[in-house]
Amino acid sequence: MFGKGSTSYEVQSRREGRWNIQGAFTDQEASLSCARSLLAAGGVEEVKVIKYRTLAGLSLETVILHKKAPEVKSKPLMLGGTAEGAPVCRTLEDLRGFESRVVIGRLLRVFLDRLRITPTELLHSWPHFRKLDEQGALLSAAIHATARHHADLHGTVVATRVKELRRLVDAAAAEARDFLAERKNLPAFNAQDLDDTSRRIDLAVGEEAHDTLFLSLLTLHLVEGGTLAGKLDLLLDLIDDDTSPRHLILLDGVMADALGSADTLKELLGPQPSLFMGLCALVDALYGRDPDPVVPQPTVALSRVCDLTLRGRAPLCRIVLIDRLRQTLLTDQPLDRRDAKAEGALIQDLTQRLKGPDDQPLGGAPVAKALERRMVRHRQAILREQGMHHIADQLSGA
Structure with missing residues (x-):
């Protein structure tokens, strides 16, 4: 008597407290599938599927699906390092x-x-x-x-x-x-x-x-x-x-302060094929050397910071960048993951690149010691591969 009317479906999602329309459908299963996919993908707090039906000049709305994303309890944050070097603050x-x-x-x-x-x-x-x-x-x-x-x-x-x-x-x-x-x-x-x-x-x-x-x-x-x-x-x-x-x-x-973040420094160095290349880019920038065509250049921002350090206008940035270099050398991360056997040659190459016009290493004794420790670890790894564990252990105490 009144005809079939029309039916449509609207998918809505809530992000950061605000509802947004994600799509409109004429098929109920398609709308439900869209809503479930949004929940599964994450990033939404809840979803709704609303059915709209017009009949005899009337518009009817029915919520056929309303689900909240399960609460994910984040793990408590842990300390990121030690308090080594902490000054005795009184004020x-x-x-x-x-x-x-x-x-x-x-x-x-x-x-x-x-x-x-x-x-x-x-x-x-x-x-x-x-x-x-x-x-x-x-x-x-x-x-x-x-x-x-x-x-x-x-x-x-x-x-x-x-x-x-x-x-x-x-x-x-x-x-x-x-x-x-x-x-x-x-x-x-x-x-x-x-x-x-x-x-x-x-x-x-x-x-x-x-x-x-x-x-x-x-x-x-x-x-x-x-x-x-x-x-x-x-x-x-x-x-x-x-x-x-x-x-x-x-x-x-x-x-x-900003340069103290390893992730931020990595971003500022730009895409680097290996840790070795990244360190070379940083060292060259700190020395203000002409670009090496073999080494991908860092971002403009990092180059500007290093230029300020060279002119003595950002001494604290220089301290942090050299310390980040030292800390990176102390890690177990290989200089080139693609060729672990090249570690020894790359350490020697990096040692030469770290030397300035006065033939002294950038960062002085602390960086030189970090390089030496990395070379010792490399030699120990070679000795252990050959079954000479006792000699490798003695090398660590040398």
């Missing part, structure tokens, strides 16, 4: 200093990389402090690891040192929270004129508090960068030949 200035940030970057590397932030951003951002607290025992583990290191090195009492460090961390978090509450009344960050930014900061809070507020404002500016590599680009854009030493010191520190 907030100590906690925010370069040596302290290097250790923070090592201990909290997994957390920092997941949020794509630097230690400087963590120390100046209340939302990031809050997210760190949400990780359960991660912050406490970092504090206790540092306190134990201080006890081993300086004979301090672990419990006492834990309280002192916790007090400093709480003070940093409180200052970050106060900044967030008051930022509307504070000077804005002028990326086109850092001198103007600093003049207004000095007027607002005085020269003694300048660096803390400058870095707090800078962290807001860096949000636009997204990834650590993107933030490094923003930092480089703030530097030109007229940038004052006052600002260079601060920007160099934050760039060094």
